[in-house]
Amino acid sequence: MTDGRRPITPTRVIPAGQPLPAPVNPPPPPPPPAPPAVMDPDPGWWRAGSAGSYGPPPPVPVDVHVTVTIDQGGPLIPADPEPRPRWWQRIRIGYNLALAALSLSLAGPWAAVLAAVRDEESLTGAWVMALIPLVILGFVDNAKRAEAVGAHPDLWAPKWRAALARLLLWAAVIGTCLALPLTTLVYALTGVKPA
Template identity: 55%
Template sequence: MSDRRPTTPTRVIPAGETLPAPGTPPPPPPPLPPLPPAPADPGPESYWWRDLPRPAVPAQPIPVDVHVTVTLDAGPPEPPPAPPWWRRVRWGYHAVMCAAAVPLSGPWAWVLAHVRTDTSLAGAWVMAAIPLATVAWWDNAARIQARHSDPDLWGPKVRARVARLALYATAEATALTLPLYSLVTILTGVRP
C-alpha cells in the first residue's frame, strides 16, 4: 500500500448513541436442484425374464511384485589405517640422538646444578622448564617444516635434526640434575 494519507471518517457517531441498523440482509441463495432418483435394483429373481445388465463385479486386485534395487556409491575407498605409533618411531634415530646429546647436556646440567645449590630448587626448576618448553616448541615447528618442505631441500631437515638434538640435550640435563635431587629433598627434608 503506497498511499500513506490518514483515513478521514465520513461520519462520527457520538458516544452513548445506538449504532444505525444495518441494511437489509442479502437474499438467501437459490435452492439447489433436487438429485435424480437412484435406479432401483430389480433383484436377482428378475434377471431370467428380462434382459437387464447385471451389475459389474469389481475385479480382484492383481498382486504386483515390486523389486527395488538400491546402489550406494561409497566414493573412493578409505586409505588403510596408519600403523601404530610404536611402529612409526625410528628407534635407531632416537638412540643416536640421545647418545649425541649426552656431551652437549653437560654445560646446561652444570648451570642448573649451580642454580639449584646457590639459589633454590624451585628457581632451578623454573630455569629448566622455560628453555625446555622453548626448545620443544622449536623442535615441533622444525619437524613440521621439514615434513612439508620439498624432499630435495636439506635446510629444513638439518634444522629439524639440530632442534631434536637440542631438545634431547636440554631434557637430559634437566633429568640428570633435578629429579633425583628433588626426590631426596622432598623425602628427607635435607638438602644434600
C-alpha cells in the same frame, strides 16, 4: 508555430489562494460477469438423496516406493588411503638414540648450570629455569618435525632443522634429568632443605 503543433490553451484560470476543484471521478468499472454455472454431469442426487455430494471425489492415498542404489566403485570414487602407523610405531629408535648420544656434549654444561642455580639460589628456581626451555624446545621440535614431514623428500634443510631441534630437546631433557630429579627426590624424602 511553424512545425504544425497547436499551442496549449488553458480552459480555465484559477486565481491564487482559491481551492482547486475536486477531480471528476470516473464511473466505477462494471463488475465482472459471474462465471457460468457448470453442471455436474452425474450429480447422483437420486442415489444419495436430495443432499447428494457435489465436487471432486476425495483424494486417494498413493503409495510411492523409491529404490536407491549406491555404487561403491567406479573411477570417481577415491581409493581408501592406507592406514598410517600410530605415533608410537613411527618412533625412529636409532635416530633418537644417535641424537641423544650427540646431545651429551651439550647436556653436561646445561646440567652444570642447573646444578649451580640449584645450589646457589633455590631448587624451585632451578626447576623453573629447566622447564621453560623444555616447553619451548618441545613446541619447536614439534613444528620442525611437522615441517620436515610435509616438505618435499629432496629438500634437506627441513630435515636438518628438525634434527637440530630434536638434538637441543634431548640436551635439555638429559641435562635436566642429570641435575634436578635425584636431588629433588632426596630433598623430599629426607626433608633436608638446601642451605
